[in-house]
Amino acid sequence: MAGRITSRGFSTHRTRREVLQTMALTGTWLAGRNLRAAAVAPNDKLNIAAIGAGGRGAANLDALKSENIVALCDVDERRAAEVFERYPRARRFVDFRRMLDSLDRQIDAVVISTPDHTHAVAAAKAMQMGKHCYCEKPLTHSVHEARVLAELAASNKLATQLGTQRHCWDNFARVVELLQSGTIGAVRECHVWIGGNRGGGRRPTETPPVPPQLNWDLWLGPAPQRPYHSAYAPYSWRFWWDFGTGETGNLGCHSLDLPFSALHLRHPVTIEAEGPPVDAETTPPWLNVRYEFAARDSLPPLVLTWQHGNKPAGLLPDSELAAFRSGMLFVGQNGLLLADLYQWKLFPESRFSHIRQPLTPAPKAAGFALEPQSLPHYQEWLAASKSGGSTSCPFGYGGALTELVLLGNVAYWTGEKLQWDARNLRAVNCARAEEFLRRRYRPGWSLG
Secondary structure (H helix, E strand, O other): OEEEEOOOOOEEEEOHHHHHHHHHHOOOOOOOOOHHHHHOOOOOOOEEEEEOOOOHHHHHHHHOOOOEEEEEEOOEOOOOHHHHHHOOOOEEEOOHHHHHHHOHHHOOEEEEOOOHHHHHHHHHHHHHOOOEEEEEOOOOOOHHHHHHHHHHHHHOOOOEEEEOHHHHOHHHHHHHHHHHOOOOOOEEEEEEEEOOOOOOOOOOOOOOOOOOOEOHHHHHOOOOOOOOOOOOOOOHHHHEOOOOOHHHHHOHHHHOHHHHHHOOOOOOOEEEEEOOOOOOOEOOOOEEEEEEEOOEOOEOOEEEEEEEOOOOOOOOOHHHHOOOOOEEEEEEOOOEEEEOOOOEEEEOOOOOOOOOOOOOOOOOOOOOOOOHHHHHHHHHHHHHHHHOOOOOOOHHHHHHHHHHHHHHHHHHHHOOOEEEEOOOOEEOOOHHHHHHHOOOOOOOOOOO
């Protein structure tokens, strides 16, 4: 199943086959500034530029290798070396701004696989130039940026996709089907959790030399200037506020995607968070967030909880939760649905014995390996970029999902229960929240 955002703001679902058929049959509707992008025929190849070629970027490019990879941008020459060799005809850059300006007419679409803090400035510039855009999760580093990108994608009528590859997996579709068919009745509670305790720590005081292959100033991009340290790059940036969004942004977009889609969620009315004392430098090693949603059409009000570092207590025996290091527990009027990204189970089992349980969970990917069942996620975007139509996680959907997870961080920073005015992007009861909804950019970097 694939989802789309309707004019009412909710997510409806169709089969992946229906989505792809629609993409193939829909006439071109792309009216962005890049005229070549609007004229690409379904059987033509897109000219794609990568912003972030090493690491996660390598996996994204592997899924898009059927197209013309015309440009590669990475600030770390060593990390991107293998990808540079794989696409010898692609132009190489270290500054995506220069790449887009110099190759404007040769680029139809971009794929962004950089750290969180550069997602928005890269995507905004690309979309303002009429480029279709694929961006890794979370879509942005701040709530305000997510709203801006969603509006840019809509106003420029561009094909966009958030990097929530698991959205197209069969297990995702089956859980959505079970929930939307009323298997467990009306759902008023949903609990989502992940294990682990990543986060915390102190800012390094050492100032080692910048590795010769790394352009540190461009890696920092819009973030405040600070000395290089390996504690930030190439990976652990996720747990420093200037660069990352913690586990809420990292894994929240994957885990909360399923209830967000299946239960037709959009904007919460309240958000509150509990965690260790706020550290201005690093994200917390554990965090509990509680979201309240109003009724949606025939669906009742809902309480959604996000728990990083612990599991919901008292709803199922610990022995049942043991196999789920991370998971989702939907509490319905007639039963419970326990799921993760690979499997699901209904309770009480005696009541649902007639419903076939899934087979052994699929093996989990190691590192940046691309799982074959993720390919439709990329194919949706390619088809939409060429011929119009929809994707399952466009920036209208992915932006709202990103707003949700990042609002958990905002509530944590303020220490208050936020009364949320989604239309005006503000907490009506907490003026202090404003400083955490937006961010400042270094000179030379902006949303345009």
